[in-house]
Amino acid sequence: MHDLLSRDEYHAIADGIVPMTNSYINGKFTSAKSGKTYPTTNPATGEVIAEIASCDKTDVDYTVKKARQAFESGVWSRMHPGERKEILIRLVKLMKRNRYELQVLESIDSGKPIREIATIDFPETLECLAWYAEAGDKLYDQISPSTDDAMGLIVREPIGVVACILPWNFPLQMLGWKAGPALAAGNSVIVKPASETSMSALRVAELAGEAGVPPGVFNVITGPGSTVGEALGTHEDIGAISFTGSTEIGRRVLEYSAGSNLKKVTLELGGKNPAVVLEDAEELDYVADQVVRAMFWNMGENCSSNSRLIVHRKHKEELCRRIHDKLRDWKIGDPLDPQNGLGSMVSKKHFDDVMRYIEVGRKEGAEVIAGGEALDIGSGLFIAPTIFDKVTPDMTIAKDEIFGPVLTIHSVGSDDEAISLANDTVYGLHATVFCAHGKKALRAARRIQAGTVTVNSYCEGDITTPFGGYKLSGFGGRDNGLHAFDQYTETKTIWLDLGEHEIDARLE
Numbered sequence: 001m002h003d004l005l006s007r008d009e010y011h012a013i014a015d016g017i018v019p020m021t022n023s024y025i026n027g028k029f030t031s032a033k034s035g036k037t038y039p040t041t042n043p044a045t046g047e048v049i050a051e052i053a054s055c056d057k058t059d060v061d062y063t064v065k066k067a068r069q070a071f072e073s074g075v076w077s078r079m080h081p082g083e084r085k086e087i088l089i090r091l092v093k094l095m096k097r098n099r100y101e102l103q104v105l106e107s108i109d110s111g112k113p114i115r116e117i118a119t120i121d122f123p124e125t126l127e128c129l130a131w132y133a134e135a136g137d138k139l140y141d142q143i144s145p146s147t148d149d150a151m152g153l154i155v156r157e158p159i160g161v162v163a164c165i166l167p168w169n170f171p172l173q174m175l176g177w178k179a180g181p182a183l184a185a186g187n188s189v190i191v192k193p194a195s196e197t198s199m200s201a202l203r204v205a206e207l208a209g210e211a212g213v214p215p216g217v218f219n220v221i222t223g224p225g226s227t228v229g230e231a232l233g234t235h236e237d238i239g240a241i242s243f244t245g246s247t248e249i250g251r252r253v254l255e256y257s258a259g260s261n262l263k264k265v266t267l268e269l270g271g272k273n274p275a276v277v278l279e280d281a282e283e284l285d286y287v288a289d290q291v292v293r294a295m296f297w298n299m300g301e302n303c304s305s306n307s308r309l310i311v312h313r314k315h316k317e318e319l320c321r322r323i324h325d326k327l328r329d330w331k332i333g334d335p336l337d338p339q340n341g342l343g344s345m346v347s348k349k350h351f352d353d354v355m356r357y358i359e360v361g362r363k364e365g366a367e368v369i370a371g372g373e374a375l376d377i378g379s380g381l382f383i384a385p386t387i388f389d390k391v392t393p394d395m396t397i398a399k400d401e402i403f404g405p406v407l408t409i410h411s412v413g414s415d416d417e418a419i420s421l422a423n424d425t426v427y428g429l430h431a432t433v434f435c436a437h438g439k440k441a442l443r444a445a446r447r448i449q450a451g452t453v454t455v456n457s458y459c460e461g462d463i464t465t466p467f468g469g470y471k472l473s474g475f476g477g478r479d480n481g482l483h484a485f486d487q488y489t490e491t492k493t494i495w496l497d498l499g500e501h502e503i504d505a506r507l508e
């Protein structure tokens with residue numbers, strides 16, 4: 001599955017792509033009712049790739065109506081889970097067959113390196129969809145403890161119409177994480193991709209139709225978050241929203257729910273995740289490799305990137321030296337060149353935000369020890385992997401989620417100090433602990449307030465393990481694992497009275 005083509009082959013595919021530009025609603029590509037479009041660009045070249053349908057509330061209302069009709073018809077919601085499985089597995093096979101096109105679409109729309117998409121994002125997306133397809137017909141419900149006189153059935157039911165609002169940093173993978181379990185559970189799903197990166201989702205929707213997902217069951221609606229996102233958030237007939245993106249917008253989604261029909265809300269938000277190198281850390285070469293990967297993978301546009309390196313002072317100098325060495329292996333440039341591990345920032349706005357943070361870091365007195373500048377590669381939005389030393393916890397770059405390739409280094413004098421500093425953040429999504437002493441590592445993992453803590457390597461877990469955040473990093477539920485089904489199902493009690501009730505004649 002990890003087959004990489006050459007740069008020229010990828011460019012040839014890119015040149016031949018005719019992107020889908022309309023929303024996929026009720027089984028058909030549909031333009032916005034208003035006729036409006038907006039441009040989507042390839043941030044690595046500055047080129048406008050396509051004009052995408054810019055939908056609004058009218059289109060959302062229509063989509064929800066169709067999704068609701070499909071749900072009520074039972075064509076998917078009451079289909080045998082085993083049949084849903086077959087169809088979703090067919091989708092996975094179709095995606096696999098069309099992998100080069102999907103991978104290139106993803107890369108040119110987002111600036112992500114093709115190497116990363118082909119070897120990580122894409123195979124993991126297929127694995128995720130297949131996992132939920134397979135899980136759907138293996139979920140047993142429950143019966144309550146009782147006597148012979150009664151029985152309580154505790155059953156899960158699909159919620160109805162479910163919306164998934166996606167970020168731009170892992171467009172396909174986030175679609176898999178959310179639409180996978182939502183569909184497997186029998187819901188009608190409306191995906192709203194980030195406006196920067198809608199094209200791969202549209203192609204997946206088309207393939208879903210080809211695989212046999214009935215019209216109205218899987219819809220992709222494109223357009224600005226401020227209109228389409230808000231219309232979904234406030235809709236009275238959407239039963240649940242799963243959102244990944246910024247904490248600021250996540251809060252708003254919660255407000256939309258509170259002000260409308262109290263739809264279930266799950267939020268996966270930002271992070272300011274620590275990599276914590278304790279006194280007993282060993283294998284510093286491997287630690288350096290993992291620290292670099294944890295920070296710079298996907299150009300730092302990753303909610304679980306480990307953007308704060310908290311290191312025991314005894315290891316600091318050596319670790320920094322090795323980090324510099326490792327950085328040399330991360331080539332940056334044309335995302336369609338599989339030699340490159342780093343691509344472009346997703347948009348000019350985001351590029352400017354990240355560059356501003358680098359300026360603020362300098363102004364507040366931190367010292368740049370690597371990168372610190374934009375790279376002049378064609379018209380792309382490339383930023384050199386940047387490392388700040390001499391960072392204090394009160395600095396802006398130590399507190400804000402930058403979401404770009406900017407690592408801050410904090411040296412500490414004890415493991416306790418390391419853990420307190422790790423927890424000194426409003427976020428709590430992910431953390432990594434490096435420590436060769438098993439008990440100490442596990443104790444630290446227990447004390448760090450984060451939804452996922454990895455010991456001795458950088459990893460987010462896999463499809464079997466729940467993913468989500470403490471504190472401002474999340475709300476309401478978890479993605480991945482069987483836990484994700486909780487987001488997309490209601491729990492119903494059906495109480496059965498099994499008693500023999502003889503009516504006492506004397507009372508009549």
Ligand code: NAD
Pocket residue numbers: 165166167168169192193194195223224225226227228229230233244245246247249250252253268269270271302303401402403
């Ligand atoms: P965002 O939160 O603005 O966008 C996420 C999604 O929400 C997109 O689909 C967007 O169209 C939609 N949206 C925007 N406004 C909305 C609204 N008012 N109502 C409903 N939906 C709306 O994130 P962004 O602008 O793409 O990125 C900004 C910052 O968010 C980043 O710098 C980063 O800090 C964070 N972020 C986090 C993640 C993550 O994985 N947790 C992903 C992307 C961005």
Ligand code: MN
Pocket residue numbers: 040041042043108109110196197
């Ligand atoms: Mn784009």
